[in-house]
Amino acid sequence: MNQQLLVPSRGRRLDANLPEPSLAEPSEPSLAEPPRLYAEPTSRSRALGLRILVPLLLLLAWAVGSASGAIADNVLASPAEVARTGQRLIASGVLWHHLSLSLGRAALGLLVGGGLGLVLGTLAGLSKLAENLLDPTVQMVRAVPFLALVPLFIVWFGIGETSKILLIAAAAAKPMYLNAFGGARSVDKKLVEMARVFGLSRFSQVTELFLPAALPSLMVGLRLATSMSLIALIAVEVINTSRGIGFLMLQAQEFFKTGILVVCIVLYALFGLGTDLMVRVLERVFIPWRTQGRS
Amino acid sequence: MTAAVSVRSARKRYGERFVLDQFDLEIDPGEFVALLGKSGSGKTTLLRVLSGLEQLTEGQALVPSPCTVVFQEPRLIESKRVLENVGLGLPATPENLEAARRALVEVELESHVDAWPTTLSGGEAQRVSLARALLREPKLLLLDEPFAALDALTRLKMQALVARLCARHRPAVLLVTHDVDEAILLADRVLVLAEGRVALTRSIELPRPRSRGGAAVDELRQALLAALGVHE
Numbered sequence: 001m002n003q004q005l006l007v008p009s010r011g012r013r014l015d016a017n018l019p020e021p022s023l024a025e026p027s028e029p030s031l032a033e034p035p036r037l038y039a040e041p042t043s044r045s046r047a048l049g050l051r052i053l054v055p056l057l058l059l060l061a062w063a064v065g066s067a068s069g070a071i072a073d074n075v076l077a078s079p080a081e082v083a084r085t086g087q088r089l090i091a092s093g094v095l096w097h098h099l100s101l102s103l104g105r106a107a108l109g110l111l112v113g114g115g116l117g118l119v120l121g122t123l124a125g126l127s128k129l130a131e132n133l134l135d136p137t138v139q140m141v142r143a144v145p146f147l148a149l150v151p152l153f154i155v156w157f158g159i160g161e162t163s164k165i166l167l168i169a170a171a172a173a174k175p176m177y178l179n180a181f182g183g184a185r186s187v188d189k190k191l192v193e194m195a196r197v198f199g200l201s202r203f204s205q206v207t208e209l210f211l212p213a214a215l216p217s218l219m220v221g222l223r224l225a226t227s228m229s230l231i232a233l234i235a236v237e238v239i240n241t242s243r244g245i246g247f248l249m250l251q252a253q254e255f256f257k258t259g260i261l262v263v264c265i266v267l268y269a270l271f272g273l274g275t276d277l278m279v280r281v282l283e284r285v286f287i288p289w290r291t292q293g294r295s
Numbered sequence: 296m297t298a299a300v301s302v303r304s305a306r307k308r309y310g311e312r313f314v315l316d317q318f319d320l321e322i323d324p325g326e327f328v329a330l331l332g333k334s335g336s337g338k339t340t341l342l343r344v345l346s347g348l349e350q351l352t353e354g355q356a357l358v359p360s361p362c363t364v365v366f367q368e369p370r371l372i373e374s375k376r377v378l379e380n381v382g383l384g385l386p387a388t389p390e391n392l393e394a395a396r397r398a399l400v401e402v403e404l405e406s407h408v409d410a411w412p413t414t415l416s417g418g419e420a421q422r423v424s425l426a427r428a429l430l431r432e433p434k435l436l437l438l439d440e441p442f443a444a445l446d447a448l449t450r451l452k453m454q455a456l457v458a459r460l461c462a463r464h465r466p467a468v469l470l471v472t473h474d475v476d477e478a479i480l481l482a483d484r485v486l487v488l489a490e491g492r493v494a495l496t497r498s499i500e501l502p503r504p505r506s507r508g509g510a511a512v513d514e515l516r517q518a519l520l521a522a523l524g525v526h527e
Contacts, residue, residue, distance in 0.1 A: 194370040197346045198363065198384045198427070208383075212374035289374050289411040 077259035085259035086266075094248075099267070102233060102245040105161070106271075109168025110229040114222065116169070117176030121221075124177075125184025126210060138177055146171040147235060154239075164236040171232035175224035183217025184210055215287050219279055226275040230268065298357075299324045299435055299467035300345065305354035307340050307491075314340045315351070316491035324434065325465040329478035331519060332488035338471045341488070342439050345469065359434035359467070363427070365441040369420035371412040378408045381427045398426035401460060418449035425457065429464060436461070438470040442477065454480060458504065475519045479512055480505050487522040495522040 042050070059079060065071040066078030077085065089095040120138070123130040149170060157163035187210050195205050237246020245264050252260035284291045300322040307315040314337045322328050332338045343349040344356055346364050371380045379387075382395040399405050402422040412420060421441060428436060438457070442450045458481055461468055472478055478485045479499060487495040497518065501511055520526070 188370075190366070190368065190370055191372065193348055194364070194366065195384070196348065198431075199361075200384045204384065208375070209372060212372070215374075287374075289413060292411065 074256040074258060077257075077262060081259045082262045082266075085257075086263045089260070089263060095263075098243055098245050098248045101243045102237065105164055105236075105244065106168060106226075106229050106233045109165045109232065110172045110226060112165065113169030113172035113229070114176045114225045117173035117178075117221070117225065118180050118218070120173075121177035121180025122184050122211075122214065125181045125214070126206060131181075135181070142174055142178075146174070146232060150235070150239065159240045164241075167236050168229045168232040172225040172229040175228055176218075176221045179217045179221025179224065180214065183214030183221070186217060187213045216283075216290060219283050219287065222282070223276070223279045226279070227272065230271050230275070234268065298322060299326070299359050300469070301355075301357040302341075302345075303355050305341075305344070305356055306352050307337075307344065307349065308352040313352075313491055315344070318354075318492055320486070320493070322435070322467045322469060324467055327461060327468040327470070327481060327483045329470045329472060329482035329485045330488055331472060331475060331478055331485060331523060333523060336488045337491045338488055339439070342437055342469070342471055345435070346437055361431045361433045362435040362437065363429075363431055363433040364437040364439060365421070365424050365428045367440045367443050369412070369415075369417075369424040371415075371420055371423055373412055375412070376408070377404065377410050377412065377415070377423050380412060380423055381430055383427060385430075395426070395430055398430040399423070401429065402426045402456065418445055418453065421445060421453060422456070425453075425460070429460060432464065433466045436466040436468045438468060438472075440472055441470075443473065455504075457481065462503070475516050475523070476507060476512075478519070479515050480507060485515075485519060487519060489522075495519070 063079050120134055124134045146167060150167060153163040153167050157166060191209060195209055234246055237244040238250050241247040245267060249261055249264045298321040300320065302318060302320040305315050305318040306313055330338050340349065344351055345358050346362065378395050381398055382391050385391045396408060399408055402425055404419060404422055407415065407419065442453050445453060454477060470481060482499055485497045485499060486493050497515065499515065
């Protein structure tokens with residue numbers, strides 16, 4: 001009898017411990033979590049369940065609220081209505097019609113502004129001359145919220161595409177400049193001395209030491225610049241457009257089409273997730289010494 | 296035989312203070328010189344002058360080329376794999392890569408050729424930095440407290456490794472250290488630096504490989520410690 005009691009209880013304890021080894025081998029030891037005050041051991045599947053619990057509850061409350069009439073349709077469309085609206089917008093090609101232009105604007109603005117910020121920030125970080133020449137001006141311009149530029153840019157560049165893309169560029173340039181500047185200056189002075197002792201030319205020091213050391217900062221800059229360009233995209237597209245996600249939203253707002261509004265908001269969230277994913281991939285490709293362990 | 300290193304009447308001033316003051320030093324080719332001194336005695340300044348990172352205020356310092364350094368920290372470039380760190384600054388020709396590989400074999404790290412520096416232990420990283428310094432077959436090797444940051448056991452192994460490799464490659468060596476026993480173990484000649492000048496010079500003619508104890512070693516240790524102001 002005793003033995004029969006003991007064996008299953010042991011078996012259960014083993015079962016309870018089983019998921020732990022999977023926790024003991026995180027894929028990236030270099031990105032290990034900092035210690036927590038409350039770190040109850042949880043299995044991966046349980047952690048995943050906990051993570052989606054709150055969003056699921058919110059979705060459920062939304063569905064129940066809509067079905068019971070507690071949430072009126074012109075305040076917030078039901079989840080099913082949002083899904084139907086999304087489907088219809090995709091099937092009719094309306095979504096792509098607006099989305100393609102919006103993505104093009106954001107990408108072009110990011111390219112122009114991010115590129116400018118990257119070049120100027122790197123130059124200012126590498127050379128004292130460039131820093132003295134550029135940095136005070138950039139710091140002054142930096143203090144201006146880009147939204148304040150909207151009227152001026154419209155006066156200068158009209159209400160067409162040019163002013164929109166330049167506004168997005170202005171928003172994206174700032175974080176890129178700051179992070180490129182900081183990144184290019186983040187090199188350990190001791191490493192620079194080592195490079196001098198081992199006879200590296202100025203050019204080799206830049207390419208082999210300064211730029212690789214700046215890459216993690218540049219990635220942060222890229223992340224911030226993309227999110228800034230999305231914010232700027234929203235801002236410029238609700239001003240005077242006839243095409244784009246912002247225009248779609250503006251139109252839906254006028255007619256209380258909350259389904260379309262939610263679809264557009266979800267779309268912006270997907271943009272954000274997409275850029276995040278993109279930067280992660282770039283980090284893996286360009287900064288393998290930070291993202292890989294021993295090879 | 297002309298000296299590998301020749302420093303004559305060297306003075307280096309920082310503000311009001313002379314960190315090196317009428318300092319003279321000659322090191323013969325293949326000679327291993329250890330430099331002891333308290334903090335602020337001018338050791339680091341001398342090393343920075345010899346490695347070309349600082350200019351003398353007065354006097355002259357003649358240094359052979361190539362001259363390489365092993366620093367207290369490994370100073371590896373994080374974005375380069377171990378092999379590229381060893382061959383740093385040399386064109387990536389097949390011969391140079393092969394030489395870098397051989398240098399890694401000498402420091403017993405041939406299995407880490409493709410590793411990233413951040414995955415190495417402190418001792419391994421310091422051996423990579425030693426391989427980098429030896430690859431160029433330096434006529435002068437400067438060792439700037441290269442064992443100070445290592446744990447005691449790793450330090451003993453590294454000291455033996457440096458002794459072996461210097462005996463094989465025969466560069467002129469200047470080792471800056473705080474560790475009297477280390478100086479006695481490795482050097483042909485020990486200098487004690489105080490207030491910017493040589494306060495004591497002792498040649499060490501003990502046979503190699505040296506043991507870490509014995510009457511001769513004890514006598515040397517006491518003399519050197521006394522010159523450093525420590526009386527046992």
